[in-house]
Amino acid sequence: MHICFISSEYPIWKSGGVGSFLQTFSRAMVQRGHTISIVGIGETHEEMQLVDEGVHIYRLPVAKLPIAKFIANTRRIHIKIKALNAKEKIDIVESAELGLAFQKKIPSIAYCIRLHGGHHFFSESENRPVHWWQGFKEKLSFKNADGFIAVSEYVKNHTAKYLSYHSKPVEIINYPINTEMFSPNLSINVDVNNITFAGTICEKKGIRQLIMAMPLLREQHSELHLHIYGREWFYKDGTSYTEMLKSKYAPIVDTCVTFHGVIPFNDLPKKYAEAMVCVFPSHMETQGLVAPEAMAMKKPVVFSELGPGPETIENYKTGLLCNPHKIDDIVEKVLWFLNNKDKIERIGNNARAFVLQKFNSSPILNKNISFYKKIIKNK
Structure with missing residues (x-):
């Protein structure tokens, strides 16, 4: 064919x-x-x-x-x-x-x-x-x-x-999902302060709310750092959404946020492996690949409860769902993983099994x- x-x-x-x-x-x-x-x-x-x-x-x-x-x-x-x-x-x-x-x-x-x-x-x-x-x-x-x-x-x-x-x-x-490429990698050490986001840097991906959540997260875990991987998005006048975020939220970005830009697709599993929690608070998705990719690696994943979120994650069984428009809810779900590390292995095993079955x-x-x-x- x-x-x-x-x-x-x-x-x-x-x-x-x-x-x-x-x-x-x-x-x-x-x-x-x-x-x-x-x-x-x-x-x-x-x-x-x-x-x-x-x-x-x-x-x-x-x-x-x-x-x-x-x-x-x-x-x-x-x-x-x-x-x-x-x-x-x-x-x-x-x-x-x-x-x-x-x-x-x-x-x-x-x-x-x-x-x-x-x-x-x-x-x-x-x-x-x-x-x-x-x-x-x-x-x-x-x-x-x-x-x-x-x-x-x-x-x-x-x-x-x-x-x-x-x-x-x-x-x-x-x-x-390429479940061989996206599989657990025990040879890479997890950075307990690493919060990872991957996706296009634009409003509908919820990255602004995630950045705004960082000071609240650091009230309990003071060394947390947000690592952002993805391509730029531009307004119709040619201005950069990323530059808007860096300017408007400068105190937060300068303290605990790094924009890494686009990385090769083959490097993405390593970045997931390094993360303590992967967070993708999209306002809307048709499905989204990043959440099931990270789930296939047995990572703790916070995804959006909107759109197909409930088709992708069963709350507290294969990951967590958040309201991406409510910063307090994003904070609550990330903190749950950080404060319940003894439950991460069970959720990770469930998540990979689910991805192997569905994707x-x-x-x-x-x-x-x-x-x-x-x-x-x-x-």
Whole structure:
């Protein structure tokens, strides 16, 4: 089977949950004998190509004209897909929510949308209106799809409040976690003062509330330090969200917070291993990879109670859930782990067992292949 993903994210060029999923999923599919192509728009005016453990990645030149850039970029992606299909027949083209809006469909190919979290989905949690143009593109993209994969029950049901699946097949298939890569590492010493966060540095990830929680946490554990790993996020005017945090919360940041920036995906397990507690207080997720990755390493994890949080963690059994909008609740949950270290081993064992059952790569790959065959057959 030849699967072509439309995406500009991949850990080698751009970090993020979608890119991490693509790398884990694509490498595993290649090992099973499938062909994987990933086509996206780059940041230069030249095409770039890369092969990552058998995964073929194409970064196409970005449109030079600012007007109708989305349409121009979409056309370039279609031309590339058409060329790849002529070279080796493509069975599936998959994109995130917006990716099929203006794609000219090739009749022999089945088109799939994986719900990573689109404009409609996040507009509510970010308390902003749906932008007419983004909303129109998303609706058009959904109309063009032959099937949909939801990465959690929550994203499937919540998206359906705003967008129609047009009676096309929809299936819930979790993200696969590389449980060999993310496994307990007893050779690395845990820093008892290390609180770790990983993810994009933006408001919806709850990082501002976590920073504000640090002085309260240090009232009981005075040496605690927050380590932040992830890529920058920028406002529309080009200013950095990270720089805003450093400026607005300077006394806290200067005392007990370090921004490490983006690190290679392969280095992430080491950072989890060093942590005493991993905290991911997202305001909203479709699923999120960081929590189950850290859980697979038997780490104490505080995750958000919102969205798919209850699908990911059972409170006080596999981890802890917090209200990400309430700083006192974040503090309470982190302190529970710090003050109940005798319970961490049991929770860690439960957490890894849960991840092995729910996010195991092999059955998840099987489910994806079966779903792809289903929508191909339905064409």
